Amino acid sequence: MGWDWQLLLDLTLQSFGYWWVIIPATILGIVVGALPGFNAQNTLIILLPLTLTMEVSLALTFMIAVYCASHLGGGIPSILLNIPGNGGAAATCIDGYPMTKKGLGQQALVLSFVASVWGGLIATLLTIAALPILAQIGLYMRSVEMVVVILFGLTLIAVIAARDMLKGLIAGAFGLLIGIIGTDHIYSTPRATFGFLELYDGVPLVPVLIGLFAISEALIMIEEEMIVGEGGRAHSHAVRWEDTVDGLKMSLARWWQITWTGLVGLIIGIIPGAGASIASFVAYQQSRLFSKTPHLYGKGHPEGVIAPESANNGVTSGTLVPMMAIGVPGGSTAAVMMIVVQYHGIVLGPRLFSERPDLAYGVFVAMAVCYILMILTILPLARYMSRVVLIPVKYLVPLITVLTIVAAFAEREYVFDMGLALIFGVIGYIAHKTQFHVTSILIGVILGPLFEQYLLRSLRLSQGDPLILLSSTIGNVLWVLLVVSLLLPLWRDWQQRKQEADAKFGGEA
Amino acid sequence: MSDLSSRPGGKPSLGADLVIPGLGVGLAVYFFITVDELPWEAKANALAIGGLLLLLVAVFAVRIAIKVARGEATLGFEKLFDQPSAQRKRLWLLASLIGFIALLPWLGFTPSLFLGMLASMLVMGVREPKPLIGTALGVAAACYLMFIALLDTNFPRGPVEALLAPLFGG
Incomplete structure (x- = not known):
C-alpha cells in the first residue's frame, strides 16, 4: 500500500479551502492555550453543539486547529508570566521566563512560535509519510489482540500519566465499568441502569466528558479570585512585540534543533497517556544533553525555549496516531475528537483507511495546513496574547458551567443528560482533588463498550474459554509488555527505597 | 498551589x-x-x-x-472540604445549576438560562447590576439565537420562545 497522491493533493486543497475556519479556530486555540487552567479539550467540549452540527471533515479541521494552536498558546504565559498555560508548556518556563526578565520576552515568544509551528509541521509530515505502514498495523488486530490493546493502553495511561499507578488503574477500571452500563449486546437486557430508560443505550459520552473535565475544573477554579496573581497581571499589561525579527533570526539559526526535538515529541505522543508534559521535559533534557552550551540552560537560553515548545507541538500528530490506526485515543483531546467522529456514525480504527481514506489522511493533512496558516496568524497577534489571563474567575466559572451543561443536551437532546453532566462533574471534582486520573476514567468510559464487544467476540469464538486471550502471538507480546509496564515502576520504587535506606544506614555508620 | x-x-x-x-x-x-x-x-x-x-x-x-x-x-x-468559603460557593453553584435544569421544562430554555447565569454569578460574588444582568442577558440571548433560532434544537420551549418565534423562527 502506498500513497494516493491525488487524494493527498485534493485533501490539501480542501484544507486550504477551510482557511475561514482554521484562522478563527487558531486564534481561539491560542487564547485558551494561554489561559492557565483552560485547555483545548475544555474548549472543544464547550463548542460541541457547534462541532456536532458541522460536516465531519470541517468539524475535525476546526478541532485540530484549536488543538494545535492551544499547544502553541500554552507557551505564552510560561514565557511572560512564569505560569504555564498547560502541562506541555511547563518546561518552557525554565528558560522562557528568565529571557523575559532579561528583556528578551519578545524574542522568546517568537522562538516559541517558530519552534511550535516548525516542530508540529515536521512531525505531521512524517506521520503522513508513515500512514500507509500505520494503517497496516491495524489489520493485524483481531478481537483477542484488541482486548489486550485496550488493557495495555489503559495501563500505560495509569503508569505514565497518573501520579499514582494504582489510582490510575482504579480510575481506568471504574471508567470501563461505567462504559458497559446499559443493555447487553446479545439479549438486550438492561444492566446497572438504575432504572433509567435513558441509560439503556449506555452512558452517553458527551455529558461524561463535560462533567469530568469542564464542570470539575470550574468547581476547582472557584478557589481563586483570578487565574493569575497580581504580579502576573502587571506583566500582562506591559508586554510589547519589538525585536520580532531578532527572534526570527534566532529561530532560523537553530532549525535542526527544532526539527529533532519535534520528532522526540512525535514519538512520545504516539504512546497513549504520555502526552505533551512528558515530551517537553524529555526534549528539554535531551537538548541540554547534546548542547554545546549546557551551562546556559536555566538562565534564559534560547535553546531551552525551542526544545520543549517544538516537542510540545510534535506531540499533536502523535496523539492522533493510535486513535486513527486502532481506535484507541492517545489522550483527552483525542478522546473528544473521537466522540465527535463517532457521533457522525464513523468508527475509527484500521478499517477507516480503506472505508474513509479522506478522513484518515485528511486529519493529518488538515493539521499540516493548520500549522502553515498558524504562523501567519500568530506573529501579528503576539502582543495581545497575555491579556487573556485577566478575565476574573467570577465570570469564567458561571460561563463555563452553564454553557457546558447546555452542551450536554446536544448529543441526544435529553434534559437527563444535563443532570448526568453535573453528576460526573462532582465525580470529576472528587477525582481531581484526590488525584485519581480523570483522563483514565474518560478513556475507560469510551473503551468500555469496545472492550465488551471484543471480549465477548473472543469468548464466543472459544465457547467461553478465557484462555483464548493467550492464543495470539501479538497478544502475548502485548501481555508481556503490559506486565512489564506494571512491574517496572514497582521495581524502580523498590530500588529507590533501597538506595535511600542504604544511604541512611551509611550515614549513621 | x-x-x-x-x-x-x-x-x-x-x-x-x-x-x-x-x-x-x-x-x-x-x-x-x-x-x-x-x-x-x-x-x-x-x-x-x-x-x-x-x-x-x-x-x-x-x-x-x-x-x-x-x-x-x-x-x-x-x-x-478545605477552604470553607470556596466550599459554600461550590455547593450553592451546584444548587443553582440543579435549579437551572429543574426550571428548564417549566420556564423554557431562554428564561431558565438567564436565571441560571444570574444565580451562578451571584453565587460567585458578582454584585454590580450592570455586568450581572448584562452578562446573563447576553448569554441567554446568544444561546437563544444559536440553539433555538439557528440550530432549531429540541430545548424545551416556554412563553419567551413562543413570543419570539414569529420574529426569529424556531
Missing part, C-alpha cells in the same frame, strides 16, 4: 482517597446484582471488569490501612 493532601504540620489525610474506590465498589456490587441471573454472555464483562476493580480497590485499601496503622496517615476528608 499548596499541598492539599495534608494539614500543615500534620499527617496526610487519606479518607477522601477512598471516595472514588468506594463509588467503584458500589457500582461493581450493583452491577453483579443486576447481572446475577443473566446468561454468561451478558455478565462476562461485568464480572471481569468488576472483579478487576474490586481487586485493585482491595490492594488500595490495604495500602491505606497500613499507612493508618503505622500512624503515617489519618482517615480525614480535608482534601475535599
Whole structure:
C-alpha cells in the first residue's frame, strides 16, 4: 500500500479551502492555550453543539486547529508570566521566563512560535509519510489482540500519566465499568441502569466528558479570585512585540534543533497517556544533553525555549496516531475528537483507511495546513496574547458551567443528560482533588463498550474459554509488555527505597 | 498551589482517597446484582471488569490501612472540604445549576438560562447590576439565537420562545 497522491493533493486543497475556519479556530486555540487552567479539550467540549452540527471533515479541521494552536498558546504565559498555560508548556518556563526578565520576552515568544509551528509541521509530515505502514498495523488486530490493546493502553495511561499507578488503574477500571452500563449486546437486557430508560443505550459520552473535565475544573477554579496573581497581571499589561525579527533570526539559526526535538515529541505522543508534559521535559533534557552550551540552560537560553515548545507541538500528530490506526485515543483531546467522529456514525480504527481514506489522511493533512496558516496568524497577534489571563474567575466559572451543561443536551437532546453532566462533574471534582486520573476514567468510559464487544467476540469464538486471550502471538507480546509496564515502576520504587535506606544506614555508620 | 493532601504540620489525610474506590465498589456490587441471573454472555464483562476493580480497590485499601496503622496517615476528608468559603460557593453553584435544569421544562430554555447565569454569578460574588444582568442577558440571548433560532434544537420551549418565534423562527 502506498500513497494516493491525488487524494493527498485534493485533501490539501480542501484544507486550504477551510482557511475561514482554521484562522478563527487558531486564534481561539491560542487564547485558551494561554489561559492557565483552560485547555483545548475544555474548549472543544464547550463548542460541541457547534462541532456536532458541522460536516465531519470541517468539524475535525476546526478541532485540530484549536488543538494545535492551544499547544502553541500554552507557551505564552510560561514565557511572560512564569505560569504555564498547560502541562506541555511547563518546561518552557525554565528558560522562557528568565529571557523575559532579561528583556528578551519578545524574542522568546517568537522562538516559541517558530519552534511550535516548525516542530508540529515536521512531525505531521512524517506521520503522513508513515500512514500507509500505520494503517497496516491495524489489520493485524483481531478481537483477542484488541482486548489486550485496550488493557495495555489503559495501563500505560495509569503508569505514565497518573501520579499514582494504582489510582490510575482504579480510575481506568471504574471508567470501563461505567462504559458497559446499559443493555447487553446479545439479549438486550438492561444492566446497572438504575432504572433509567435513558441509560439503556449506555452512558452517553458527551455529558461524561463535560462533567469530568469542564464542570470539575470550574468547581476547582472557584478557589481563586483570578487565574493569575497580581504580579502576573502587571506583566500582562506591559508586554510589547519589538525585536520580532531578532527572534526570527534566532529561530532560523537553530532549525535542526527544532526539527529533532519535534520528532522526540512525535514519538512520545504516539504512546497513549504520555502526552505533551512528558515530551517537553524529555526534549528539554535531551537538548541540554547534546548542547554545546549546557551551562546556559536555566538562565534564559534560547535553546531551552525551542526544545520543549517544538516537542510540545510534535506531540499533536502523535496523539492522533493510535486513535486513527486502532481506535484507541492517545489522550483527552483525542478522546473528544473521537466522540465527535463517532457521533457522525464513523468508527475509527484500521478499517477507516480503506472505508474513509479522506478522513484518515485528511486529519493529518488538515493539521499540516493548520500549522502553515498558524504562523501567519500568530506573529501579528503576539502582543495581545497575555491579556487573556485577566478575565476574573467570577465570570469564567458561571460561563463555563452553564454553557457546558447546555452542551450536554446536544448529543441526544435529553434534559437527563444535563443532570448526568453535573453528576460526573462532582465525580470529576472528587477525582481531581484526590488525584485519581480523570483522563483514565474518560478513556475507560469510551473503551468500555469496545472492550465488551471484543471480549465477548473472543469468548464466543472459544465457547467461553478465557484462555483464548493467550492464543495470539501479538497478544502475548502485548501481555508481556503490559506486565512489564506494571512491574517496572514497582521495581524502580523498590530500588529507590533501597538506595535511600542504604544511604541512611551509611550515614549513621 | 499548596499541598492539599495534608494539614500543615500534620499527617496526610487519606479518607477522601477512598471516595472514588468506594463509588467503584458500589457500582461493581450493583452491577453483579443486576447481572446475577443473566446468561454468561451478558455478565462476562461485568464480572471481569468488576472483579478487576474490586481487586485493585482491595490492594488500595490495604495500602491505606497500613499507612493508618503505622500512624503515617489519618482517615480525614480535608482534601475535599478545605477552604470553607470556596466550599459554600461550590455547593450553592451546584444548587443553582440543579435549579437551572429543574426550571428548564417549566420556564423554557431562554428564561431558565438567564436565571441560571444570574444565580451562578451571584453565587460567585458578582454584585454590580450592570455586568450581572448584562452578562446573563447576553448569554441567554446568544444561546437563544444559536440553539433555538439557528440550530432549531429540541430545548424545551416556554412563553419567551413562543413570543419570539414569529420574529426569529424556531
